[in-house]
């Protein structure tokens with residue numbers, strides 16, 4: 001499992017600009033939050049890539065993940081920050097956390113929920129977690145287009161600190177009616193001459209746009225704020241067919 005090797009995970013995703021991402025989260029808070037934000041919570045935080053910048057910007061960072069290696073890696077990496085970060089080992093499906101939060105986010109479609117009950121249970125947990133007015137930012141979690149459309153084009157090679165990663169990602173439809181997909185991610189690592197291979201298979205239920213609106217619409221504890229294409233608030237999603245990287249915002253009421 002790649003997540004057991006956070007250094008390789010970090011290398012595989014080193015093409016990202018986590019500073020820009022963290023800045024975007026702060027812009028989002030400025031633009032939409034009606035409450036003062038002090039505590040920020042990341043679902044599926046992994047190596048907590050934004051913890052440094054958010055903490056240096058004055059926020060208290062909290063992350064939840066079920067992988068101990070990822071959490072240990074994050075704790076070690078950010079051990080010298082002026083403010084301690086808070087890491088919680090739990091399953092996102094159903095959790096309780098002792099400190100209420102003002103803003104929460106999940107990146108890279110990291111909602112690992114396999115059926116409607118798990119989806120509902122997750123949003124119940126988020127509802128307990130967030131203060132009234134708190135926003136939940138979801139990156140790439142709503143399935144607008146056909147997930148199979150990019151199969152064959154998801155190969156890349158990346159190098160960081162002498163670790164070379166060859167990665168290929170493909171998606172299979174398992175159950176059309178339930179919108180269940182299997183994501184198969186093959187990673188070859190050359191770690192300074194030492195070779196390793198990871199084949200990760202993850203099952204996920206896609207959340208379609210209408211389903212998401214219905215799910216949030218029928219809850220009394222959240223309201224839908226909006227969704228935008230490619231992290232661009234000037235580009236609200238209107239045409240579902242052309243969406244590649246959606247973000248969605250909901251708010252605890």
Ligand SMILES: C[S@@+](CC[C@H](N)C(=O)[O-])C[C@H]1O[C@@H](n2cnc3c(N)ncnc32)[C@H](O)[C@@H]1O
Nearest residue numbers: 003044045046065066067070091092107110112
């Ligand atoms: C793609 S990584 C995202 C890491 C980080 N948020 C980022 O932006 O790079 C997904 C993370 O979700 C975690 N994860 C997977 N299933 C989970 C679950 N059911 N509950 C909590 N965390 C989970 C994995 O351990 C992994 O660290």
